[in-house]
Amino acid sequence: MATLVATGVSGYLSVTRVLGENAVCGPSHGCETVASSEYAVILGIPVAFLGLAFLLVLVALAATWWRGADRRALLAAYGMLLLGTLFVAYLTYLELFVIEAICVWCVAFAISIVVSLVIAGVAMGRSSRPAAM
Amino acid sequence: MRHSIICWNVVHPVRAARPVGTNVPSVRRAHPARLPGRFCATMQASRAPPRNRRPPLSGKQPTTQTTRRERRAAERKDRFEAARDERKTRSNSGGGSSFINTRNMTILGVAVGVLIVLVVAVGQLGNKATGRLKDPAIAYRAELLDGTSIGKADAPLTMEVYSDFQCPVCARHSLDIEPTIVAKYVNDGTLRITHHDIDLLGRGTDESKTPAIGAVCANDQDKYLQYSHWIYNNQDGENTGGFRKERVISIAAAAGLDEVAFTTCLGTQPPADEVAATTAKATGELAIDSTPTIFLAGQKYVGLKSASDWGQLIDAELAKLNASSAAPSASAGASAAPSASADPSAAPSASTTP
Numbered sequence: 001m002a003t004l005v006a007t008g009v010s011g012y013l014s015v016t017r018v019l020g021e022n023a024v025c026g027p028s029h030g031c032e033t034v035a036s037s038e039y040a041v042i043l044g045i046p047v048a049f050l051g052l053a054f055l056l057v058l059v060a061l062a063a064t065w066w067r068g069a070d071r072r073a074l075l076a077a078y079g080m081l082l083l084g085t086l087f088v089a090y091l092t093y094l095e096l097f098v099i100e101a102i103c104v105w106c107v108a109f110a111i112s113i114v115v116s117l118v119i120a121g122v123a124m125g126r127s128s129r130p131a132a133m
Numbered sequence: 134m135r136h137s138i139i140c141w142n143v144v145h146p147v148r149a150a151r152p153v154g155t156n157v158p159s160v161r162r163a164h165p166a167r168l169p170g171r172f173c174a175t176m177q178a179s180r181a182p183p184r185n186r187r188p189p190l191s192g193k194q195p196t197t198q199t200t201r202r203e204r205r206a207a208e209r210k211d212r213f214e215a216a217r218d219e220r221k222t223r224s225n226s227g228g229g230s231s232f233i234n235t236r237n238m239t240i241l242g243v244a245v246g247v248l249i250v251l252v253v254a255v256g257q258l259g260n261k262a263t264g265r266l267k268d269p270a271i272a273y274r275a276e277l278l279d280g281t282s283i284g285k286a287d288a289p290l291t292m293e294v295y296s297d298f299q300c301p302v303c304a305r306h307s308l309d310i311e312p313t314i315v316a317k318y319v320n321d322g323t324l325r326i327t328h329h330d331i332d333l334l335g336r337g338t339d340e341s342k343t344p345a346i347g348a349v350c351a352n353d354q355d356k357y358l359q360y361s362h363w364i365y366n367n368q369d370g371e372n373t374g375g376f377r378k379e380r381v382i383s384i385a386a387a388a389g390l391d392e393v394a395f396t397t398c399l400g401t402q403p404p405a406d407e408v409a410a411t412t413a414k415a416t417g418e419l420a421i422d423s424t425p426t427i428f429l430a431g432q433k434y435v436g437l438k439s440a441s442d443w444g445q446l447i448d449a450e451l452a453k454l455n456a457s458s459a460a461p462s463a464s465a466g467a468s469a470a471p472s473a474s475a476d477p478s479a480a481p482s483a484s485t486t487p
Contacts, residue, residue, distance in 0.1 A: 039257055082246055089250075090253070
């Protein structure tokens with residue numbers, strides 16, 4: 001569920017990026033500032049697109065694990081979420097200390113990734129526990 | 134009756150006591166002394182052992198007292214337990230293969246994450262740390278440049294852009310949106326864009342005022358647009374030292390301006406007065422409280438719009454101009470430039486998103 005929330009957020013930000021519009025952000029204008037900053041693009045690719053691609057892979061892994069109980073998919077998702085958590089930590093640092101503007105969509109995305117990581121960790125703990133004899 | 138002797142090595146008496154998958158008798162029963170060594174046993178068979186017969190997994194020698202059904206049940210139970218043990222072993226190791234397990238995925242996720250963050254951070258923050266300036270790589274046709282304007286003086290439509298050099302949205306308009314508008318409407322003589330630089334975000338500092346004064350000085354050297362593109366492309370936060378005087382001079386030099394003349398101009402009063410007057414007019418008469426604020430044919434638009442949105446607005450204004458020039462009663466010299474007489478009620482509904 002948390003992964004789906006994050007996918008929705010990155011999907012919305014990707015659409016606004018494609019349309020060249022500003023994300024609905026309330027009175028703070030933080031999203032406008034963050035989206036306009038030089039840090040919103042990596043190697044010519046908008047960060048929102050990268051986030052969407054990342055989350056589509058994550059959703060595919062979660063679905064594989066959910067349907068087939070394939071623990072390898074869960075482990076791969078866990079590894080990706082660790083990577084994603086480190087990256088959103090970097091992006092949050094940029095927001096707070098470099099761009100000096102907070103984008104509520106970015107915060108929601110970061111929280112969803114961290115919650116997804118915690119859930120993946122709990123799921124791994126449960127699946128590795130030996131079944132009752 | 135056949136006799137045969139079977140010998141085996143016992144390295145670990147307890148493990149060897151249950152030789153899974155063999156039909157040799159249990160060591161524990163054959164040799165109570167549980168010591169390592171070589172043991173032999175004599176086996177008797179009334180007939181030759183059948184070929185292709187699956188040995189009991191329990192390792193227990195079937196006795197004459199057990200029935201075939203009991204033996205098969207025992208074999209099934211052994212196979213089930215062996216499979217369960219194998220599953221448990223795989224589960225505890227973390228997955229179905231030797232590589233994909235919890236420990237490896239944790240190491241891999243963290244290592245790849247740290248690597249990516251380091252590479253991206255060096256790429257993004259490297260310029261900031263080293264102080265290198267970034268080239269905007271935008272060039273307009275020289276014959277279209279005219280002071281702070283771009284486009285033919287007799288263009289039927291005008292666009293007046295009010296910006297603050299510290300405003301990141303203004304940078305996006307200048308670097309990403311405006312080049313598309315210029316390519317589509319300015320190059321063919323339809324539109325003329327004029328820029329006005331104001332101090333709206335300085336909040337007590339000189340970081341909006343200094344680059345705006347620099348723009349006046351750059352205009353003196355006929356390099357206004359080159360300078361403004363370089364300034365926008367090298368924004369570094371708001372009121373955090375990014376546009377302190379020394380850095381603005383460095384950016385101007387990188388943009389190709391005469392550094393000595395620019396520095397001298399920056400310290401004189403007339404350019405500062407010009408910026409103050411433009412800011413006073415913008416915040417007073419034009420009621421601008423946010424940047425970018427753009428007037429197209431007299432209509433006020435606030436905030437960022439995509440190039441396609443601007444295209445639609447410009448096309449709509451052109452259609453209006455064509456309709457009025459086609460009408461018999463229309464005056465031949467209708468001006469679309471922003472003026473006090475422009476009718477605000479005619480503003481398109483798509484306008485003004487602060």
